[in-house]
Amino acid sequence: MTAIVNQLAFVDIDVVDLDAWAGFARDILGFGTVREGGVLDLRMDERPFRYRLRESTHDGLPTLGWQAPDEAAIELLGQRLTGRGLSFSPLDVTRLRDRGADAGLGFECRNGIRHEVVSGLKPGPAFEPAPAVSGFVTGSGGLGHVVWSIPDVAAMDELLLDVFGMDLREDIATPAGPGHFYGCNPRHHSLAVFCAPSLRLEHLMVEMGEIDDVGCAMDRAEDEGDILMQPLGRHRTDQMISFYVRSPSGFGMEVGCNGLLCGDDWEEVRDSSRKRPWGHGAAMRGHHKARPNASSATRKKDA
Numbered sequence: 001m002t003a004i005v006n007q008l009a010f011v012d013i014d015v016v017d018l019d020a021w022a023g024f025a026r027d028i029l030g031f032g033t034v035r036e037g038g039v040l041d042l043r044m045d046e047r048p049f050r051y052r053l054r055e056s057t058h059d060g061l062p063t064l065g066w067q068a069p070d071e072a073a074i075e076l077l078g079q080r081l082t083g084r085g086l087s088f089s090p091l092d093v094t095r096l097r098d099r100g101a102d103a104g105l106g107f108e109c110r111n112g113i114r115h116e117v118v119s120g121l122k123p124g125p126a127f128e129p130a131p132a133v134s135g136f137v138t139g140s141g142g143l144g145h146v147v148w149s150i151p152d153v154a155a156m157d158e159l160l161l162d163v164f165g166m167d168l169r170e171d172i173a174t175p176a177g178p179g180h181f182y183g184c185n186p187r188h189h190s191l192a193v194f195c196a197p198s199l200r201l202e203h204l205m206v207e208m209g210e211i212d213d214v215g216c217a218m219d220r221a222e223d224e225g226d227i228l229m230q231p232l233g234r235h236r237t238d239q240m241i242s243f244y245v246r247s248p249s250g251f252g253m254e255v256g257c258n259g260l261l262c263g264d265d266w267e268e269v270r271d272s273s274r275k276r277p278w279g280h281g282a283a284m285r286g287h288h289k290a291r292p293n294a295s296s297a298t299r300k301k302d303a
């Protein structure tokens with residue numbers, strides 16, 4: 001099956017407190033910030049924005065912006081969505097200009113998450129990270145990853161594996177049901193989901209250039225007050241060394257480094273080459289112990 005998306009390229013989120021977000025993004029995380037009226041763009045690289053935040057009366061859930069290689073992929077995606085009974089709308093000229101894209105479509109998936117898939121994204125002005133930050137790891141791996149609790153993991157499998165053509169990189173068993181980690185480039189996962197009664201955004205992850213960036217960002221978060229959610233630790237799944245901080249919208253931001261890259265031999269090395277997880281506080285002990293769900297861990301897109 002042809003893969004239609006190759007990275008999580010951007011997110012678009014309604015937020016209540018744009019001023020708080022500007023300070024948080026710039027002073028704690030080290031993003032570049034560009035504000036025009038009620039829109040705040042957060043920059044991590046040469047893209048004009050990786051996060052587009054819109055001032056609103058409520059804190060919303062992110063629209064996920066996926067990158068497709070070309071317009072033909074967008075057309076194929078439309079056919080696949082229609083074939084699965086999922087309705088979509090082509091992005092109009094105004095929205096395409098807003099995204100800096102040539103073509104694209106948008107839809108809400110069966111779990112209630114809004115997705116856009118676009119092609120022809122253009123680079124923006126040169127980017128210099130904040131003085132205290134060596135840089136962010138983006139490139140072909142995209143902006144990082146996003147993790148949700150969702151009610152219907154099977155429906156997400158259908159969308160991401162059968163329609164988008166992504167790989168299932170990890171299938172773990174938790175007391176509430178399966179946790180699935182989906183990848184579409186060497187980054188271990190661009191999206192992960194955990195089974196839960198209702199839809200909830202768990203966190204968005206940004207990867208920094210080196211461990212000192214992460215440590216210094218954690219210091220800045222601690223100095224800010226009561227916003228540190230989980231201390232430093234290493235994940236078993238993507239091996240990321242990271243901490244979690246509460247964003248001004250309430251959801252978590254994971255700030256990490258040294259994330260695992262998955263090659264074509266991932267099926268063989270998955271359970272043999274990873275270091276032991278540690279840290280992240282008591283809440284993560286269960287996740288550290290979670291083991292692959294052997295019944296379906298090998299499902300992946302066709303070659």
Ligand SMILES: [Fe+2]
Pocket residue numbers: 145147203205254
């Ligand atoms: Fe994460």
